Amino acid sequence: MRALITGASYGLGLDLAKVFLNHGYKLLLIARSKDRLLEIKKELDKDDSIDIFPCDLTINPKEIAEELTKKYDDIEVVINNAGIGLSGDILSHNIEDETRLIDLNIKALTIFTITFGNYFKKKDKGSILNISSVGSMMPGKYMASYYASKSYVSSLSYSISLELKKTNINIIAFNLPRMNTKFDLHSNRSGNLKKGVSPIKIANKIYKYRYKRGIKNIGASVKLTNLLSHILPKGVFAHFIGDKLR
Numbered sequence: 001m002r003a004l005i006t007g008a009s010y011g012l013g014l015d016l017a018k019v020f021l022n023h024g025y026k027l028l029l030i031a032r033s034k035d036r037l038l039e040i041k042k043e044l045d046k047d048d049s050i051d052i053f054p055c056d057l058t059i060n061p062k063e064i065a066e067e068l069t070k071k072y073d074d075i076e077v078v079i080n081n082a083g084i085g086l087s088g089d090i091l092s093h094n095i096e097d098e099t100r101l102i103d104l105n106i107k108a109l110t111i112f113t114i115t116f117g118n119y120f121k122k123k124d125k126g127s128i129l130n131i132s133s134v135g136s137m138m139p140g141k142y143m144a145s146y147y148a149s150k151s152y153v154s155s156l157s158y159s160i161s162l163e164l165k166k167t168n169i170n171i172i173a174f175n176l177p178r179m180n181t182k183f184d185l186h187s188n189r190s191g192n193l194k195k196g197v198s199p200i201k202i203a204n205k206i207y208k209y210r211y212k213r214g215i216k217n218i219g220a221s222v223k224l225t226n227l228l229s230h231i232l233p234k235g236v237f238a239h240f241i242g243d244k245l246r
């Protein structure tokens with residue numbers, strides 16, 4: 001049994017790799033930085049359990065997903081974790097950066113979900129874990145496209161989980177809290193932020209829920225936000241959260 005993890009060179013993806021490896025899974029790790037993936041393989045791989053596949057998922061994701069389904073017959077879990085944010089006034093953003101966010105957070109994730117959904121359908125077994133965010137629950141100024149992309153991820157995953165209800169294929173989106181990773185740095189987010197949760201703690205929770213379906217809100221702050229998002233008007237949230245997380 002093997003877990004494919006995208007965005008496995010840093011942050012949550014790397015901790016997910018460690019957790020799944022510790023539970024006896026073989027790994028297929030994807031990220032752009034080949035050197036980082038080689039370092040991780042050298043550090044963690046004791047018995048040839050880790051394969052790496054360095055690539056940019058914004059370029060030819062369909063071809064990548066198809067190649068992997070042909071090359072591997074032992075994948076049981078696919079974790080669409082790679083994701084980027086872009087902080088700031090959206091009209092000042094470079095169009096290429098915004099397009100890259102959509103290509104990674106939405107396009108590549110959708111292509112992997114459909115391609116591996118069909119791969120699992122043939123085996124009548126498998127789990128697709130899509131990494132979403134507390135940001136999926138509401139709009140938020142100064143991270144507009146990121147929040148919108150995560151709304152898409154949670155909505156898509158939930159709908160497919162209903163379509164696959166009578167199968168043995170599990171698909172779930174995890175709405176996660178802020179974590180201590182390089183995400184803020186990569187997203188150019190520098191506002192007045194509280195310390196996030198440790199990604200290893202989140203990775204262990206995700207492992208626990210790998211056979212669940214639908215949407216899972218992880219952590220007290222996310223559960224509270226979910227509750228408030230059903231009570232407060234959207235405008236209040238979008239304004240408040242945007243100023244806080246800028």
Ligand SMILES: NC(=O)c1ccc[n+]([C@@H]2O[C@H](COP(=O)([O-])OP(=O)(O)OC[C@H]3O[C@@H](n4cnc5c(N)ncnc54)[C@H](OP(=O)(O)O)[C@@H]3O)[C@@H](O)[C@H]2O)c1
Pocket residue numbers: 006007008009010011012013030031032033036055056057058080081082083084085104131132133134176177178179180181182183184186196
């Ligand atoms: N950190 C948070 O506060 C937070 C909160 C809620 C949800 N999330 C979600 O959690 C997930 C993981 O985020 P993180 O915090 O671990 O972020 P991170 O530390 O920035 O890691 C992102 C990972 O994605 C990879 N990646 C980026 N662009 C890629 C591309 N074009 N093709 C392939 N891989 C690519 C990066 O590796 P390379 O640079 O080597 O490609 C890296 O391994 C994301 O989906 C994020 O939206 C994060």
